[in-house]
Amino acid sequence: MPFSYNVHGIDISHYQGVVDWAMLSNTQNDAEFPLRFLFMKATEGGDLTDDTFQQNFQRAKDWGFLRGAYHYFIPTTDARKQAQFFISQVNLQPGDLPPVLDIEVSPKRKMQQQFVQNVKTWLDVVEAYYGVKPILYASYKFKEKYLNDTIFDRYPYWIAHYYVDSVQYQGHWDFWQHNDAGAVPGIKEQVDLNIFNGSFEQLQKLTLPEPLDLQTP
Helix, strand or coil, X not given: CCCCCCEEEEEECHHHCCCCHXXXXXXXXXXXXXXXXXXXXXXXXXXXXXXXXXXXXXXXXXXXXXXXXXEECCCXXXXXXXXXXXXXXXXXXCCCCCCXXXXXXCCCHHHHHHHHHHHHHHXXXXXXXXXXXXXXXXXXXXXXHHCCCHHHHHCCEEEECCCCCCCCCCCCCCEEEEEEEEXXXXXXXXXXXXXXXXXXXXXXXXXXXXXXXXXXX
């Protein structure tokens, strides 16, 4: 557990099952590790939605959490189609965290040259619609191997790096997923544990501003 950070959060999907939101909300007042933000899986590829997303996304707001939504990127599916599908399913509002692109599947060898451009296409389409730079999620080894282009350094970075006392990535990062087998009240299944690299006020500054002027995708 990273003890030198004050802003904690989790990310969930249908794998976590039914959430007891009243119990989970009590963690916001935990003196040592207050949970302040939640990311939820919204979409995957070009046509798959997480069947718990809409309910969990609304409930997270109802119970006072900063909320965010992520898309699981499939390298073999058209990037623009994936971006537009995410937009069609996710109604981000002022005060929500920026959209997240979750990249875990490595490109096939013949696709490696196109992979960077495909990722950038998703980011561009989503940024144009929501008006904020999306967050890029990837393990630090994946980022260094497949996303080491300097164009990706302009995006908030959510690093996955488990069971270590400190981040070994040398660049800037904003979120750290430090444990993939955590336990929190209100959720029976294991969850990913995260911290934000800054204060709660700095986290709030990352959220979508008002007024939100959405453009046609």
